[in-house]
Amino acid sequence: MSAVAWEAGKPLVIEEVEVAPPQAMEVRLKILFTSLCHTDVDFWEAKGQKPLFPRIFGHEAGGVVESVGEGVTELKPGDHVLPVFTGECKKCAHCKSEESNMCDILRINTDRGVMLNDGKSQFSINGRPIHHFVGTSTFREYTVVHVGCVAKINPRAPLDKVCVPTCGI
Template sequence: MASTAGKVIKCRAAVAWEAGKPLVVQEVEVAPPQAMEVRLKILYTSLCHTDVYFWEAKGQTPVFPRILGHEAAGIVESVGEGVTELAPGDHVLPVFTGECKECAHCKSEESNMCELLRINPDRKVMIGDGQARFSVNGQPIYHFLGTSTFSEYTVVHSSCVAKINPEAPLDKVCVLSCGFCTGFGATVNVAKPKKGSTVAIFGLGAVGLAAAEGARVAGASRIIGVDLNSNRFETAKKFGCTEFVNPLEHTKPVQEVLAEMTNGGVDRAVECTGNINAMIQAFTTGNCFKCIELFGCYRGQLHPFVDATDL
């Protein structure tokens, strides 16, 4: 990789040229990283519903052509001026909510919504010089969430990269850069269920399973999974779910079912679908509890990631 440092790299990427149209796998040019940037060789990338949502551009500002993708794992190919904490060869995860470590939010114990690098789905270029690092025949190809992992090489801000243990299997830990940390982190860091408490998890997709794992690690004694697909319960057991409720199998509202099961309501509820009905059910299903709604308000910042019911 050292031979490519400072040079433009030609590689394959899946480019979204128009909203809702099939991605085109084609050759793109990836410019070298500038100051405080790193160029990554992406080895594994996952597909998150958020990628699909912005590809469809329904209700969103259409930004095309664009390289989507934000849940991935790779290796540092080269670094730009001023980067000291990362070096070529490091195994890393790109992170779409970076932290500059200097602003008031980064220094606060209450928020990590960095003033410089907080999630911004409308930002399409690098913050350093306002230019894209991708191009095709001289035409700029725009970035997505500062990561754009649907490319064999990508350029990101150095504070949007997490260095990981080189022994970690990259094909597994790629989901840590989005799906897992969203559910697990919200449960452990925000909901903070007490040992022996009861937690309801609405939605048992990837984020919901991570939330269940967070509740298990926190010591919850009852973790009730709520999902319209009963086939998900067997998998959910592996992540800590002790009970399962399918709202379609009951004649009364699911919040009433949960209240009867738990002598009045759960201690914590984590809503992981983005479905409005599920949000209402989660907010009304407990005693004095914290309800975390992951898709209406991501880490405190409102965004339109609603209708993510197939996660």
């Protein structure tokens, strides 16, 4: 189930959304906890940016890895994770630098709305694509993200509490 924003400022609608399996370097997550951030509200209301709808918002969350795509070696099903909207590819000049972590590939992009590998959404309703939000889209039960946008955490960390700082920290 997903909370879908069909239009700017209109109520979110709980929908049954199809989620594609993870592609190469992607991870499918089961979201156990998510929270609402003012950033989500601003983009939902389409204040000061180009609106992109329909869309699934959300970027503060905690969950577990359900499955991994080809090439993902650092995560396995069951790992506790936090999705993050400013990821790290670990290959570009910024990721290798000691002075910056603003990845050339996975830095925050509010206009993308699709996955990097194939330029398509992993979400759809009856074949109609639903746009992603900042590479995370956590207002749903399952999401697919690039592996570089996932932080593995200690399984003893309380996901209901550590999900909130994923925006500001």
